[in-house]
Amino acid sequence: MKLTGAQMLLKCLEMEGVEVMFGFPGGAVIDIYDEIPNSTVEHILVRHEQGAIHAADGYARATGRVGVCLVTSGPGATNTVTGIATAYMDSIPVVIFTGQVPRALIGNDAFQEVDIVGITRSCTKHNYLVQDIEDLAVTIKQAFYLARSGRPGPVLVDLPKDVMQQVAEFRYPESVQMRSYNPTCKPHVGQVRKVMKLLRKAKKPLIYSGGGVITSGSHADLTWLARNLCIPVTSTLMGLGAFPGDDPLFLGMLGMHGTFAANMAVNNCDLLLAVGARFDDRVTGKVDTFAPNATIVHIDVDPTSIQKNVSVHVPLVADCKAALAALRAESEASLDDIDWCADHREWVGQVQDWGREHPLTYKDDDAVIKPQFVVEKIYEITKGDAIIATEVGQNQMWAAQFYKYTRPNTLLTSGGLGTMGYGFPAAMGAQRAFPGKLVIDIAGDGSIQMCIQEMMTVVCNRLPVKIVILNNGYLGMVRQWQELFYRKNYCETCLDAQPDFVKLAEAYGAAGFRVTEKKDVESTLREAFALDKPVIVDIRVAREENVYPMVPAGASLTEMLLV
Structure with missing residues (x-):
């Protein structure tokens, strides 16, 4: 089956199961827009390209699937950069298709030409400039694979106009093999057992849950571990929802605007189990004083995130879902031998007391709206x-x-x-x-x-x-x-x-x-x-209402400003 590059692109999207993409047309992508009415992929016309990338990002976060957007060259492409960086920082799977001037004009300062591959190199998981129609299908296959696998992230594919007009035989690969990209997804058995030994010894364990738990779909295993081993849970902003916010074991968010209970728990725990989080500055406060009494276990699929900001005692490089499933399997065997809740009763009582003594609150006022x-x-x-x-x-x-x-x-x-x-x-x-x-x-x-x-x-x-x-x-x-x-x-x-x-x-x-x-x-x-x-x-609302608690920049988590 011979197709133009534009037809090929849309056929690839259909085969990837894409139901909708958000975009804005322009000269460099006009051939693609000419074919959109013939495709099953719905196109939603935004009013600014930043809206397109944020909408694709929101679609991805809400569904767990890859979000897609399509924009033209030059300013259309550069208008997506803020949204690409947003998705990159939060590990959100998005594929961005940008138009580009014809290959013969690249580098000649042609109308609406920018080096979007160079511009986005630091804020994409990977990006491509398609220089040959024969490479188009495999490039799109790789883009979706990269966006959703390992630590997810945005992948940009730059499409010269003349490549979209070329005709070639269409073959869409069934699978992807990339020699330079093989993320470690399965946890090391020895490291899993080491974590279990630490859990058995711990008297004051704490789970620190991040966005990776949601991205990996491992919330059920995390919830099982917390409830069956009676371990309190705190969460980053990105991790909210991974553990039920109305559960008695949930302490709320930690960090700069975290709860008193969460920050005090971090400061006093003897084992911190960090799952799918990256110890960013808004969470740690003064790094030297973060979790000073704890042995820190860090589970993350991205090895570059481990030891990056905080020294970790036990690293576990793996997909969060696989790692938590392995810990759950190990834990299930111990339930008949260990009364986890009895071991942690005093600790759970302490953190819940902190929550009752200093709950999230505000000074209500009938005269104004808080x-x-x-x-x-x-x-x-x-x-x-x-x-x-x-x-x-x-x-x-x-x-x-x-x-x-x-x-x-x-x-x-x-x-x-x-x-x-x-x-x-x-x-x-x-x-x-x-x-x-x-x-x-x-x-x-x-x-x-x-x-x-x-x-x-x-x-x-x-x-x-x-x-x-x-x-x-x-x-x-x-x-x-x-x-x-x-x-x-x-x-x-x-x-x-x-x-x-x-x-x-x-x-x-x-x-x-x-x-x-x-x-x-x-x-x-x-x-x-x-x-x-x-x-x-x-x-x-009240004009000068403040967000509390607040940890001032550079301060320790225990140095909270309260209401």
């Missing part, structure tokens, strides 16, 4: 049965603290890069994946304006995403730092000049609500969530 109250109401109304996306900043931290995530793949947030504007297009991608689910973007009034043009996308595609803006008239997290550490010098963080978000929603053909009084919060949210269309709910 943002934490809004997030609590969202949880109460949804009963946790929603997909929550967030922007970045205070809204993100309140969504992490005051909404209980009981299942994986239900929190979509930019963890590593901290990308303002991420939440709304990510919610759009998740809504396309799950048309019948309630998808909510908890946003700030600053960050929501970064990708607000995607209102037209959700309206045109009947994607009933709900945007709840915690509107405090500031770039809130930067303002908080200015208050606490820069003498309240609120330089360029005040957003007194704001659009009318209700009129803006209506201008796009969506619904808009404004809430200024606490008594109207619940009823308005219920009305908004019941509508089968996109909605913006603009809630005017």
